Amino acid sequence: MSHIDELIAEFAPQGVEFRLLGDIAELVRGNGMPKADLTEEGVGAIHYGQIYTRYGVWATETISFVAPETAVKLAKAQPGDIIITNTSENIEDVGKAVAWLGGEPIVTGGHATVVKHNEDPKYLSYWFQSESFFVQKRALATGTKVIDVSAKQLMKVRIPVPPLEVQREIVRILDQFTQLEAELEAELEAELEARRRQYASYRDSLVNAVDGPRVAMGELGTFMRGRRFTKSDVVESGIPSIHYGEIYTDYGVSASRAKREVNSDMVAQLRFAQPRDVIFAGVGETVVDVGKAVAWLGDGPVAVHDDTFSFTSELDPKYVSYAVQTDDFHAQKANHVARGKVKRLSSAGLSKIKIPVPTAEEQERIVSILDSFDALVNDLSIGLPAELAARRKQYEYYRDKLLTFGEPAA
Known part of the structure; x- marks a missing residue:
């Protein structure tokens, strides 16, 4: 028997009680x-968007602040409260x-809910x-383009509420496991970054030679140049599309399927x-x-955003x-970028940039070599990326086991 x-x-002794979040908070x-x-x-202030990108399970300091006269109008989070996002x-x-x-109250804004409770805060955040x-x-979420789980819906969530002694022991174990996982992940990330630098050097030498x-x-x-469409035009099923922002976040060297589609009425x-x-941001x-x-490399055409340029040539x-x-x-490229708050590169600028042009056979050979290297540093199914993904899944598995309880018999 575990501790x-x-x-x-x-x-x-009768088992762990399950409660509605709205009943305990x-x-x-x-x-x-x-x-x-x-x-x-x-x-101190936590913006809902920062919770996705800048914060972990808990925080003792905020990344951002607001003026005192602004803070008085906002929702307050006391030490021990949970801040949860409603929109994504x-x-x-x-x-x-x-x-x-942290030691002092902070504030949060729209698209976030403050959960005030008497449980262990880290236990709830892990859960x-x-x-x-x-x-x-x-099951509670609404929306397709923007997903929302309102505070009213969150109140319906059923959560296991073990005694505080159990919550604290779970937190102690998860804190240790999280620390170990983070250290291992940092080592793997450092090794992966070294491999990426090595790959970039080899890629440059191969192309430049x-x-x-x-x-x-x-x-x-x-x-x-593409034509404008917005996030509000995105649908579940429609015309395959590539937005300029997705080129940074969702795509690698090539793609044969679009990540998102836009309304067919826009054709x-x-x-x-x-x-x-080749599509350039x-x-x-x-x-x-x-x-x-x-x-x-898809089988058919793909709609491209007006902040992208598609390049058609006989090259691979x-x-x-x-x-x-x-x-x-x-x-x-740096000589042709317009440097405002947002950096812009025109088709005229792209047209002036020179690249080496080997024979078709040599292009194919270079692609074959670089595909292998690219997979080793970016493909989640092999190599270091696969090991990183496996460690994260292992962590998620043990976390969920610790946070799963059988309900008491009626």
Whole structure:
């Protein structure tokens, strides 16, 4: 019998009780606090968007602040409260939680709910990561383009509420396991980053060693700008599409399937990249990001956003996609980027950048070699990425086992 089983036998001999979240906590919906309100000093503040990207299970310090006169209008989180997100673009992120363990009250805004309770805050925050919560929030969620689980819906979530002694033991174990997992993950990430640098160096040397002319891209093919569509145009089933922002976050060197689709009614107002075209992002937050490309290898055309350019040529599309990752390409590109708050690269600028042009056979050989290297550092099914993914799944498995209880017999 584990120590947790012993504690349950001692403090909950009839079994662990399940309660509605609304029965064990007060849920206070946040309001306001756009990013423009955030400052570098003042009253601590957690913006709902930061919970996805900047916070873990718990926090003792905030990344952002708001002015005191702004804070008085916002929802307050006391030490020990949970802040949970209500809105996201996907079901995985909605309902992500952070336990506030700092010494002073802080504030939060719209699209977040403060959960005020008498349980162990880290226990609740860990439970909000569990498979049990995921299944329930999926059933309670509304919306397709933007997913929402309201405070009212969250109140319906059924949660196991073991005695505090059991909660604290679970937290102790999960804290240790989380620390070990984080240390191992950091080691694997460092090794993976070293492999990526090695791969980038080899890729550059392979492309730069090409025995062939260096030709401006405008002489090798044509660029076509896409047409505008927005997130509100995204549907479950429609026209395959690629938005410029997705090139940074969702795509690698090439793609044969689009991650998202837009409304079929828009077909007449869209522009399409054809199979074997290379799609460039024309906008980015940094000079390095702008101009990132993905080779489109799908069976049919794909709609492209107006901040992208599709490049049509006789070159191997994956060779082009690899060639425009090199330091030489980035150095030339930097001369053509418009440096405002948002960095922009025009088709005219892209047309002036020169890339090495080997024979078709040599392009194929280079692609074959680099595909193998790219898989080793980016493919989640093999190598270090696979080991990282396996460690995360192992952690999730043991976390869920610790947070799963049989319900007492009626």
